[in-house]
Amino acid sequence: GENVEQHPSTLSVQEGDSAVIKCTYSDSASNYFPWYKQELGKGPQLIIDIRSNVGEKKDQRIAVTLNKTAKHFSLHITETQPEDSAVYFCAASLKYGGSQGNLIFGKGTKLSVKP
Amino acid sequence: GAVVSQHPSWVICKSGTSVKIECRSLDFQATTMFWYRQFPKQSLMLMATSNEGSKATYEQGVEKDKFLINHASLTLSTLTVTSAHPEDSSFYICSARRPPLVGETQYFGPGTRLLVL
Numbered sequence: 630g631e632n633v634e635q636h637p638s639t640l641s642v643q644e645g646d647s648a649v650i651k652c653t654y655s656d657s658a659s660n661y662f663p664w665y666k667q668e669l670g671k672g673p674q675l676i677i678d679i680r681s682n683v684g685e686k687k688d689q690r691i692a693v694t695l696n697k698t699a700k701h702f703s704l705h706i707t708e709t710q711p712e713d714s715a716v717y718f719c720a721a722s723l724k725y726g727g728s729q730g731n732l733i734f735g736k737g738t739k740l741s742v743k744p
Numbered sequence: 745g746a747v748v749s750q751h752p753s754w755v756i757c758k759s760g761t762s763v764k765i766e767c768r769s770l771d772f773q774a775t776t777m778f779w780y781r782q783f784p785k786q787s788l789m790l791m792a793t794s795n796e797g798s799k800a801t802y803e804q805g806v807e808k809d810k811f812l813i814n815h816a817s818l819t820l821s822t823l824t825v826t827s828a829h830p831e832d833s834s835f836y837i838c839s840a841r842r843p844p845l846v847g848e849t850q851y852f853g854p855g856t857r858l859l860v861l
Contacts, residue, residue, distance in 0.1 A: 663850070672750075672837050672852040673788070718787060729841070729848040731778070736787045 631656040633721050635735025643743050648709050650738045652719035653701040659721040661729055662702045664693060667716045667737075676717075677704070709742045716740070746771055748840045750853035757828055758861055765823045765856045767838030773818035774840035778850070779811070782835045794821050828860045 632655040642648050652662075660681040665673035679686045679693045679702065686693050692705040702721075706713055716739050720732040747770040757763050767777060776795050780788040792808075794800040794815035802808045810832075812824040821840075825832050837855040841848055 661848075665852070670855075670857075672748075672855040675849065675851060678849065728776075728844050731790060731793065732850060734787045 631659060631721055631723065631733040633719060633733050633735045635719050635738060637738060638736065639739045639741070641741045641743065642709050644709060644711060646709055648704075648706045648713070648740055648742075650704045650717055650719070650740070651701060652703070652721075652735050653699075654721040654733075655700070656721070656723060657697070657700060659700075659723040661722045661724075662693070662695060663720050663732070664704050665718045665720070667718065669715075673718060706740075709740075711742050711744050714740055714742045746840070746842070746849070746851040748838065748851045748853040750838055750856050752856060753854060754857040754859075756859045756861065759829050760827055763825045763828055763858060765825075765836055765838070765858075767821045767823070767840070767853055769819045769840040769851075772840070772842055772846070774821075775818065775843050776841045777815055777821040778839040778841070779813060779821070779823050780837045780839065780852075782837060782855075788837065791823075825858065828858070830860045833858055833860045 635652045663678035666676045667673040677691050677693050679695050690707045695702040716737045718737050719735040722730045722732045749768045751766045779791045791806045792800045792802045794813050796815045796818050800813035815821045835855050838853045841850045
């Protein structure tokens with residue numbers, strides 16, 4: 630089955646710098662890759678997602694890139710702010726028949742943005 | 745993003761009692777809802793997948809008689825932890841997925857923290 634590896638497990642950056650989190654997946658049939666942000670004591674919040682028919686997607690300071698050949702995708706956060714501090718999870722899923730399969734999650738990256 | 749609510753947000757109970765957690769999809773009809781469990785500093789562990797009107801599909805190692813799931817409508821799923829014990833203490837998070845025709849994006853609730861004494 631699908632396996633998702635996420636690196637690094639912890640990341641500390643200075644406010645204003647960029648942060649990059651990388652994930653690799655094992656099943657080349659995976660076609661959907663969301664990223665979630667989880668603050669302490671809260672549920673995960675979807676921040677951006679990408680499907681396999683595109684290579685990059687941006688939403689203000691957040692971008693995701695996908696390399697299907699290498700089977701990896703990355704989250705890029707620019708101009709980081711202290712409120713970006715959280716645990717970030719990547720996930721992957723593939724279609725079975727007519728509907729999307731279950732999300733397979735990475736182990737998470739704890740991002741700390743120092744003011 | 746879409747809104748998924750959970751109730752209660754936290755619960756403390758005595759060992760042996762049953763606890764029901766409700767999950768509601770507030771602004772879309774979710775044909776599929778999920779229940780996850782999360783231990784401190786760990787990733788999300790899928791417990792079961794529920795489709796409206798049918799029995800839930802449990803992941804390997806999850807006791808279906810222990811964790812009862814009911815997906816009574818397109819906007820409501822419940823998880824009942826029966827005869828709870830201290831080892832059931834955890835953070836339980838539900839999730840709702842949009843139907844296939846509108847992208848199947850998955851949204852999470854705020855979570856329910858369960859403490860069994």
